[in-house]
Amino acid sequence: MWSEGRRRESWENLKPAIIARRRSLLLVMSKTKINAVAFISPQNHPILIRTFNSEAENTKYHYIFHTSLDVVEERVTTDNTSYLGLLYAIEDVAVYGYTTPLKLKIVMCLALSDSVVRDVEVSTIFKALHMAYYAAISNPFLKLDAPEASNDPSPYLLVGGSKWKSLRRKIDEICTVANNPSTSSSSS
Numbered sequence: 001m002w003s004e005g006r007r008r009e010s011w012e013n014l015k016p017a018i019i020a021r022r023r024s025l026l027l028v029m030s031k032t033k034i035n036a037v038a039f040i041s042p043q044n045h046p047i048l049i050r051t052f053n054s055e056a057e058n059t060k061y062h063y064i065f066h067t068s069l070d071v072v073e074e075r076v077t078t079d080n081t082s083y084l085g086l087l088y089a090i091e092d093v094a095v096y097g098y099t100t101p102l103k104l105k106i107v108m109c110l111a112l113s114d115s116v117v118r119d120v121e122v123s124t125i126f127k128a129l130h131m132a133y134y135a136a137i138s139n140p141f142l143k144l145d146a147p148e149a150s151n152d153p154s155p156y157l158l159v160g161g162s163k164w165k166s167l168r169r170k171i172d173e174i175c176t177v178a179n180n181p182s183t184s185s186s187s188s
Contacts, residue, residue: 032121033111034175035093036061039133042103044069048164050171052179061109064095068107072097082130083123098126106130128174136167 038061039047051061071087076099084097089112098106106129110117 032115032117033113033179034125035109035111036065037109037129037171037175038065038105038107039129040065040069040105040107042105044105047104048167048171050168050175052175064090064093064109065107068095068097069105071095072099072105072107076103083119083126085119085122096122096126098123098130100130104130104133106133125174125178129171132167132170132174136164136170139166 035053035057036049036051038049041047046062046065049058049062049065051058068087072084075084075087075097082099082101084099087095087097087107089095092112093109094112094117096108096110098108100106106126108122108125108129110122
């Protein structure tokens with residue numbers, strides 16, 4: 001059995017390697033542009049929706065994420081993998097899905113382009129988004145419980161609150177790196 005100090009030391013040694021691997025995989029990204037990302041609870045409640053286009057398109061992405069839930073449910077029942085792949089393409093957007101072991105759904109909209117988007121690239125982005133969410137909910141100083149006035153015991157209600165700035169910042173950072181891999185390689 002490892003002591004707490006040994007575990008922490010092991011994690012600290014491993015952390016730079018994980019970060020370097022993620023960064024190198026994200027730098028492989030082709031001309032992929034992330035338009036929006038949604039985190040959806042196991043009960044199909046939107047936890048957090050981040051759009052990276054104009055404010056006028058927010059409703060469009062809410063609709064896309066809502067309609068993608070049917071496809072996600074179909075894929076989850078037939079396949080036990082986390083990465084669900086391309087769910088569907090609509091207008092100028094390709095919708096991809098990912099589920100966590102605890103049934104959290106992460107859905108991402110990519111702009112359609114002439115370049116090929118490899119599943120490895122999209123899967124890497126999903127894993128980074130999943131780890132950002134996991135790090136945020138693992139913070140012992142954040143309250144995950146619903147307000148006492150609410151009858152809904154969902155722990156996801158407060159994710160959109162002001163205390164969750166770090167999660168939103170991480171999501172923005174991941175999407176910025178994925179959208180502009182050449183600028184992130186020069187800054188590292």
